[in-house]
Amino acid sequence: MPAIAHVNGEFQMMSNTSATALTHQGLSAPTRRTVDALTRTLHAFMALSFVGAYITAESEIFRLVHVSLGYTLGGLLVARLIWGLLGPRHARLSALWGKLRGLGDWWHGLRTGRASWRQMQNLYMAVSVVAVLLAIAPVVLSGYVTYQEWTGEWMEDVHEFFGNFMLMAVLAHVLAVVVLSLLRRRNLATPMFTGRVEGVGPDLIPSNHWTLAALLLAAVLSFWVWQWQASPQVPAEGGASWLHPAPGRAQSQDDDDD
Template identity: 35%
Template sequence: MTRPLASRPGPQNATSEFQRVLVWDAPTRVCHWLMAACFIGAYLTAAQDGWRTVHMTLGYTMGGLVLFRVVWGFVGTRHARFASFVGGPAAVMEYLRKMRHEWGRRHIGHSPAGALLLVALLLLTLLVGASGWAIAGTSAADRLDELHEGAAHAMLALAGLHLAGVAFGSWRSGENLLLSMINGTKLGSSSEAIRSAWHGVALLLVAAVLGFWWYQWD
């Protein structure tokens, strides 16, 4: 959903007509930060033989988080649902074409470009996890290892692009989008707010991750 801001372009757009509303539910935020932490940990331990169990555990955790995010993308709150932000290539190209000129437009949830990055990261995470799981005990371990490492490097590049997009979007809108993924709020109208943060689901997700880690490292 897009909303008009001020007519004057620039990162200092006036937003007095908006208020802080809850946009990102707790499960979406927790899943986001858990995936980021797991990716960083898995990437840093990839070449460390003594950390192989940690590396594999974090990789499996990422795979589980992706599956959760896919399910939540169908049953979660409206801004977390794929139907609210996933469009076709035409929508992405139109967004990029107009982005230079339409400073007065904003997305309360994911932008079309952000949605494309999200889907690409989810797919790459599944590829990294599946190839990593298949590496052990296969005759094609070398080829799978190349695929595994290549997909991980591609994920790192997309993560960097994602951070650049967040920085640009924050500057463009005058709103700290990184903070929004921490506290769940953005500037918007009351009609755009979600009704519940679903903290219980987020707690269950954290408990499941911690339980899996305890099982792996016990």
């Protein structure tokens, strides 16, 4: 299907290949919106929260950061599930489920020697996304129980297991994006940054939902500020520390002093 682009003051007809060539020449090429701002903001905060929480998992100094990012990740999961029910078509959980339903047909095709390579790519991407989403709840819940010291040390092992499982799921998802980008010769990560892809036709997402994205941003930042202000300031060797002790840990120290 030809595209219409504005080149040198004139509107000209062009193919998708020509549109890509225009981009390399620094000229304006047609694009269309495929991912709304709220979905992109959710995706960015979920990635940031997990990476930050994983990096600070073994640090006593940054315990408050680890706990706050864990809570944030749990809240973002709830928001993503709600958006998956009420959001636009591309963000719906039903769209993800629609891709997964093709697993049976692909497996049957594999057994009969007629498996679809394109379908396998889409299935791998969908499975990696589902694995990441399914890992969040047990990671957050086991972390909360560990932080509250409601159980023995075995819960720490459970939390570590699910944390590593989620890391594997995230890496599998990133690998899927990289490999499929190379195979299809286009950057599949771009829509999660810009919300748009090169191509002709109308926007697939009529509304960008900037207001909802701004509200989410404000909510997350406000929660982080509140966590910081609510954390007790406890002295540490060599100066002050903003380490946020576990609720049971402070009591345990008092008992030890007695």
